[in-house]
Amino acid sequence: MTLADLAAGIAILVGLAGIVVPVLPGSILILIALLAWAAEDGTATAWTVAAVATLFLVIGSVVKYLLPGRQLKQTVPNSTLLIGAIFAIVGFFVVPVVGALVGFPVGVYIAERVRVGAADAWPSTKAALKAVGWSILIEFVAGVLAATTFVIGVGLT
Template sequence: MSATEVLLALVIAVGIVGIVVPVLPGSLLVVGAILVWAMEVGSSRAWTVFAVATTLVVCGTVVKYLVPGRRLKSSGVPGSTLAAGAALGFVGFFVVPVVGLLLGFLAGVYLAERRRVGAALAWPSTRAAIRAVGMSILIELVAALLAAMTWLVGVFVTA
């Protein structure tokens, strides 16, 4: 492995961490690093690796929005509740470092549901939203890990 490939591996690792800790655009970092590698290597194999990795990330992104959204609709959590969670999550991101996004999202969903259905039914809706967000993160993480593994195979195949 060259020094550039080691640096790109670090960028990919930071991207994967950025998926779990939503501070950085994780998937974009992973695909961007693989793009830089493909441009540097320049072979058809490298571009094929880039195409496969990008396809994995794009498919993961589509599934990340479809599956949890369908689950939330079936559990009865309205879009307005998610909007309230997103708004408080955005505020929380700046108020509490690292975990503020998650805390704000949870508080927003709980408060919106408490207002909509009452205190007794707010927590089950909040749990459903938590599960959906967790599922979304897991889907994106798996897609990024598959893209990273594809790149790693590509590094050894093109060496």
């Protein structure tokens, strides 16, 4: 194992954490680590591994927007999601890291309460949280598949 292998592996782990706790752009960090590793290694095997892992990340990104996104658009309008995102950003700065996780549902609930009333606000909020959860899970699985491909690639190079 080389220093480049270790550095890429650490960057990929940080990217996986960034998917679950949205502080860092997880998939992008994983992709950059894979491409830097392949460029450093320079072998055809490394580039093949990077291409396969990139394919997993691209498929994951497409699926995460298609499946949960479609369900989300049927339940909650974009304006509600925008308010949830604003609350997440404010929450992130008020209570670092976990504030975003609290701010998003609070923002969605408040926006939905204004839009549809108190009785229907919580079901809409739950639907939004479920869609976001599925989106995170899909991206995380794609990241794990890319990371697994990387580990196999390190073994092959």
